[in-house]
Amino acid sequence: MAAISRDDVAHLAKLARVEMTPDELDHMATELDQILGAVKRVQEVATADIAPTSHPLSMSNVFRDDVVKPSLTNEEALSGAPAKAEDRFKVPQILGEE
């Protein structure tokens, strides 16, 4: 059985607001399933004495001092925005959400 279904892909696409055609969904479901299958092989070598890790380096407590540094200007911040108004990023209306 596939690890990821076509419905899973459709659900994820919806959450990520990515529009996908039925063909693309089929294609992506197959492809993601293959990727998951490949990654799954790692589990074959991972044994109980190896702790799961989220970072390649065994580091912790990397902190910076609480010091303010200059930010971007308003113009710089908005320079890549597709639309802007009143010094703010302008985005389409969001329906059915708060």
Place this chain on the structure above:
Amino acid sequence: MTLDYKGATEKYEPTLGLEVHVELNTNSKMFCSCATEFGAEPNTQTCPVCLGLPGALPVVNGKAIESTILIGLALNCSIAPYSRFARKNYFYPDMPKNFQTSQYDEPICVDGYLDVEIETDEGPKVFRVDIERVHMEEDTGKSLHVGGSTGRIHGAEYSLLDYNRAGIPLVEIVTRIIPGTGKYAPQVARAYVTQLRDILRSLGVSDVKMEQGSLRCDANVSLAPIGSGLLGTRSETKNVNSLRSVERALTGEIERQANRLEAGERIIQETRHFLEESGLTRPGRSKEQAEDYRYFPEPDLVPVTPDAKWIEELRAKLPENPADRRKRLQKEWNVPDSEMNSLINAELVDVVEETIKLGAEPTRARTWWLGEISRLANEKEVAPTSLITTAFVAEIIALITSGDLTDKLARQVVEGVVNGEGSPKQVIEKRGLKVVSDDSALMVAIEAAIAAQPDTAERIRGGNIPAAGALIGAVMKATGGQADAAKVRELLLKHLGQG
């Protein structure tokens, strides 16, 4: 038949759960060095990290971790020896990265509690509120919904985003469910948020201004028939922006749920919004399932592993618990519960303590803050503390104690300081407010009063001491209130052979 609150809580048992979000008062943001100042021009406190631009790398603000550990310790939590950040993925324009850096199953602090005391029909009662977790995350940007008939989001044509707030360190404090509060659920919730706010303020980690959103409360409540042992479906009320609203929102929500249940309808698990004007709640977006957030460990950040030495250093810094401090001060000042409660409700405990520390006589310090200064503040609809400094109040009280000002003159000095006429010294100078203590000047006024009321003077000579009041009043009037009444009395009685 509609159930009122009393009817609702006679039939149903509420179970509470509270989530409080606190913006920390660090200088810089959680994962970048942008400023966090409130009220800056839109989008002037952003950078590639907090705008989520490709390739930007976050670095944790050490001060924010320290503040979070302090909060955990103050709430009797265990500090996790190992905790991680996680990405909470969701698509909404208030977070430009399309995920919020938060913590999932490995929060920094776990398993604490806070004891809160409320007034019940049977007298004061303590409820223990268990804290499940205290975790770190970042605040979101601010949206402004434009257009549409109501200006509400459903009718909005577009939204405008300001990301100055995005990335400000946010601490979320989550309680376990709080059973057994019965009809006192709203009061317990309010007392909990109040006490939490006081603790956070005493730790100095946040501005804790509910009206500015640096302290926000989400209140969960569910109902089950009393004695059923069941747990009902809960709703979560957001947008609760004052302590009073915490209580009102829960009261309204308990009533609403009870009446739905009475009508045979089921409670929907949903997020509701509190409406300040009516005290009611209205439905918001339906709750997304936890797995929809697709949490996973944040690969750009390394774990936080505070060692015992660091934790103990922070524990040693913890200030006195505000509730204990109040009990101690009440004992020191020897004031009844009613006066202490007035001071607490008016948020005057700190300034009174400070005024006393500056040398003011304790009773006068309390009376002036609670009395004249509060009265002026009420008139102006501002906080008493915004009118006058503790140093000025202490200075004025010292002048009363030394006899240089009468209470009446002191009121004029306070009024002058509040109206921006300068320091107490300057006001006294400008307005010529000085007790007439020159005996010869007083004697002139005393003799004039005797001449005007010879009969009264005769009665005093004959031993009718209470009659002196009329003459003292006349002298006070003649000196425009600038004489010390006790001094006038002393001189008058002496002059009439009764001293």
